[in-house]
Amino acid sequence: MRLAVLGLALLLASPVLIRPAAAQPASQADAARAMAERAEEESVLAEGEGRSETFGYCTACHNTALIRRSRFSRAQWDGLMDWMTERHGMNPLEGEFRDLIVDYLARHYGPSQSRARNPFLN
Amino acid sequence: MVRRIERSVQELYRDDPERADALAFGRRGALKGAALAAMGGAVGAAIPFGGSMPQGTLPALFSRPAAAQSGGPALLDLPGKGPLILQGERPLNAETPETLLDEPVTSARNMFIRNNGGVPDAAADPRAWKLVVEGEVNQRLELTVGELEARFPVITRQLQLECGGNGRAFYQPQARGNQWGNGAISNGEWTGVRLRDVLNAAGLKSSAVATGHYGADPHLSNEPGRPAIARGMRIAKAMEEDTLLAFRLNGAAIPQLHGAPLRLVTPGWPGSLSQKWLTRIWVRDKPHDGPGMGGTSYRVPVRPIVPGSSNNGRDFADLESMPVRAILSSHAHGARLPAGTRALDLRGAAWAGDLTVRAVHVSVDFGASWTAMQVADPANRHAWQRWTGRVALPSDGYYEVWYRATDSEGRMQPHAPPNWNPQGYGGNPISRAAILVG
Known part of the structure; x- marks a missing residue:
């Protein structure tokens, strides 16, 4: 994959493309919207208890890339729920429903590598 | 080679x-x-x-x-854009591989994409796009892009535009947000007028200490009137000679994804201060407090904290240069x-x-x-x-x-x-x- 990138890099670095004079596409907003609205299947997330609820609740605002790229502890995921409510107006998540989602996220999108114990945190 | x-x-x-x-x-x-x-x-x-x-x-x-x-x-496939590294579709974010930054002046095609909300539709008449300047000024201004270009000196500069989170992926434990490597950087040639000329035309009151910026991009929730992001800077940076209200990139109209027809370019400071689809500058008598200000957003510890610990950012300072x-x-x-x-x-x-x-x-x-x-x-x-x-x-x-x-x-x-x-x-x-x- 990186090879493809490098190959393209070589092509794109050619002088004729450095200052494109061509008219910009009028459809960037449409294309961006189409990307944003591209239907995602729930199965893009790791299988497990709470997946449907997590998928449904989170994708009301953003797609699953934000989840899939993340590797957070349970405490960090939990804090993120409050942050999204406080900063982005998400409906507050509470009680068992919150636990279901946070547990799911921590179980499947937890810290990726075991690291040395942090003497300041543990 | x-x-x-x-x-x-x-x-x-x-x-x-x-x-x-x-x-x-x-x-x-x-x-x-x-x-x-x-x-x-x-x-x-x-x-x-x-x-x-x-x-x-x-x-x-x-x-x-x-x-x-x-x-x-995954690579981006979008009209007018190169094969950038896709960080996410909603919001749309994409990073430029370092090898695509081999151009001395970054092409629009290879410019990284950062959004907090959605991408608004292109303006039917870009010259008629309106900017409001208000708040701690002697005279509220309402200026179209056409008027900005006609009324104030037009200058062209190569300017760094870098996401405040560039390099985030290097942190361990992982930090929240797009996992940028080094590629959330561009050096486009921007044309526009100086923000300071416009602020001087409005006349800053002695109470003016900061700006607050608003754009036309909708919040991800699509809640009407809720800004996707609205950050601001201390007035000294707003008055710097390289801080522009830009309407052209590399000699052409700014692409829609990059904030057409009018955006701020605040070089050297977090890219979130370069508000896209700019509609309003609110001159404040205190540091701006819109979404994206305060807490841990675009802020760094003054006293270093333990990696991985939680912190509400109250004692942090805004990331500036x-x-x-x-x-x-x-x-x-x-x-x-x-x-x-x-x-x-x-x-x-x-x-x-x-x-x-x-x-x-x-x-x-x-x-x-x-x-x-x-x-x-x-x-x-x-x-x-x-x-x-x-x-x-x-x-x-x-x-x-x-x-x-x-x-x-x-x-x-x-x-x-x-x-x-x-x-x-x-x-x-x-x-x-x-x-x-x-």
């Missing part, structure tokens, strides 16, 4: 992932003796300078973000070069927020020795600086190109990302690209 390569280091490595994983993450202590030989086996070549690898350092091909992900990153950073644009991480290659002709760019770059150094022996590169002057203040240089290789094998810039005040990129914070701002460690010769 780089030639087209057939197999990457990662592909060699992928032939035996289990063994590589064991080597990369299961080993203990320094890479020495048999472990070093085994690691050399895993990367598909001897590691000529392996003896000087710092203890606990993983070869870059195992540890570098995005580029080192198995299967490679961005830290020094270099990119390598001539060679991709994972490039394979022909056997017998004994020198690398390298090039890239470096920048340092409001400062300039004094030096760029490269090491191919894990930091044991450093070679000075030639660093060109910036095209103008706040433009990035291009660098070139040659390093020698003693043999075939696995190398890492470590590249490090030093700013005009003598601060270098550190060996590890400094000052960990929950949202990962200011991550500018020395970067490493894996190269295989033979």
Whole structure:
């Protein structure tokens, strides 16, 4: 994959493309919207208890890339729920429903590598 | 020069992932003796300078973000845009691979994309787009793009535009947000009028201490009237001569994705201060408090905190001038070069927020020795600086190109990302690209 990138890099670095004079596409907003609205299947997330609820609740605002790229502890995921409510107006998540989602996220999108114990945190 | 390569280091490595994983993450202590030989086996070549690898350092091909992900990153496919690394579709964010930043002036095509909300529809009549300037001013102004261009001096500058979270992926534990490597940077040639000329025309009251910026992009929730982001800066930066209200990029209309028909360009400071689809500047009598201000957003600890700890950011300070950073644009991480290659002709760019770059150094022996590169002057203040240089290789094998810039005040990129914070701002460690010769 990186090879493809490098190959393209070589092509794109050619002088004729450095200052494109061509008219910009009028459809960037449409294309961006189409990307944003591209239907995602729930199965893009790791299988497990709470997946449907997590998928449904989170994708009301953003797609699953934000989840899939993340590797957070349970405490960090939990804090993120409050942050999204406080900063982005998400409906507050509470009680068992919150636990279901946070547990799911921590179980499947937890810290990726075991690291040395942090003497300041543990 | 780089030639087209057939197999990457990662592909060699992928032939035996289990063994590589064991080597990369299961080993203990320094890479020495048999472990070093085994690691050399895993990367598909001897590691000529392996003896000087710092203890606990993983070869870059195992540890570098995005580029080192198995299967490679998803690439953007969108009209008018190059194959950027897709960070997410909603909101739409995409990073420019360092090798696509080989152009001295970044093309619109290769400019990274950062959104907090949605992308608004293009204006039917861009010249009629209105900007309101109000708040702590003597006279509220309402100016169209056409009026801005007619009424104020129009200037053109090459300006760094860098996401405040550039380098976030280097933090461990992981920090919240897009996992940018070094590629959330651009150096476009922007044309517009100075924000200060417009603020002077409105007349700043003595109470004016900060700006607040608003754009037309909808919040992700589509809640009407809720800004996706609305940040602001201290008035001194707003009054700087390179802070522009821009309406052209590289001599053409700004692409819709990049904020047409009017955006701020606030070079050297977090890109979130370069509000796209700009509609309103609110001059404030206190630091702005819109979404994206306060807490841990675009803010860094004044007193360093324990990595991974939670913190509400109350005692943090706004990230302002961005830290020094270099990119390598001539060679991709994972490039394979022909056997017998004994020198690398390298090039890239470096920048340092409001400062300039004094030096760029490269090491191919894990930091044991450093070679000075030639660093060109910036095209103008706040433009990035291009660098070139040659390093020698003693043999075939696995190398890492470590590249490090030093700013005009003598601060270098550190060996590890400094000052960990929950949202990962200011991550500018020395970067490493894996190269295989033979």
